[in-house]
Amino acid sequence: MLTSMAGRGRRAPVVWSPLTREHRPGAEVWVGVVTPGSELPERVDVIRTALEAAGHRLVEARPHADDTLLAVHDPGLVAHLAEVHDEWMAGDYVELVGQDRVVPYVFPTDAMLGGLPPRAPAAVHARAGQFGYDTMTLVGAGTWPAARAAVDCALTAVDLVRSGEPVAYALCRPPGHHVTRSAYGGSCYLNNAAVAAQALRDASHRRVAVVDLDAHHGNGTAAIFYERADVAYGSVHVDPGAGWFPHFVGFAEEVGRGEGEGATLNLPLPPGSGDGPWLESVDRLTGWVAGLGADALVVSLGVDAAADDPESPLLVTAAGYREAGNRLADLGLPSVVVQEGGYHLPSLGGLVAAYLEGHAG
Ligand SMILES: [Zn+2]
8 A cells, every 4th residue: 555655645747738728619699698608718727827836747638549539429520520610611601690600500309300310401500400409509710629639638637547647637628528429518519528438448447437526417428328337427416407507417316227227326416505415425426436346537527516606506615625536536546537617717726726636646
């Protein structure tokens, strides 16, 4: 145990990329109204500044091939995100309506299709709704390079853990945990945490646990691994049944299916919950992960459960995040920590630093 104790207390390396700043959503369309978005490039700056000040080493993300990305996502979604903004700009949306972001307006749901297979739509503004499931998640000129760079941040953090770092942190932006195999949404475009979990599996870890601390249920990660036993997904989040995103899923009754039965654990909390019930849920998640016999950990670190955050009604403190980091560190597993949400710029960097101080070595 001396070697693991010796590692305790060291600062996790921070993987980042300047490209992650290039995504500028411009706005969100919510209930038909254009509102200013909160998933801003400045999130990268405040987190990086706080972690540098806390003594973390910065590592620039290295480019990685698409294999792992294509193992968790439909190649059609990946190609769509890479190309759709160029196609949009080749149309006359800017001249006609002044819109230079890709915004869907019609969604080919199962209920709309009535059992018929969807045709590939000719119009770009229709195709936008084939792969995007909400109107809040707009695609601009810098979206693809930023989202792809965030994947490289996650994969570089996996490389660091494979080469012996006990914990590595990926400063991913845009976040990713709402992206399913074939659809993006919830201010997310590519699922960085799912890619990290798959990469750890490919690196011969037998069972990977994803623990999601973001205020919102990570419906994308949950869906990608719902029928798999080799990647488990556990989450504490504000109760979608109380009216919160992602609304339709994220309930306690969802436990996985087929081979994945028992490998999903959802712990919804009522709005207004603070450190006490939140940390009790974190304890349930760590006990569950230990019982599964996982040999590697991915943490989806959203810090939007914090009291100051404008996007959720949970009331967790920085001390709560530090303690959550401590308890997850007690699992003693090689850990890749992936940035998800967190939108209150004045406190964002300190919350991430507090978590990583807890989850040291
Ligand atoms: Zn969130």
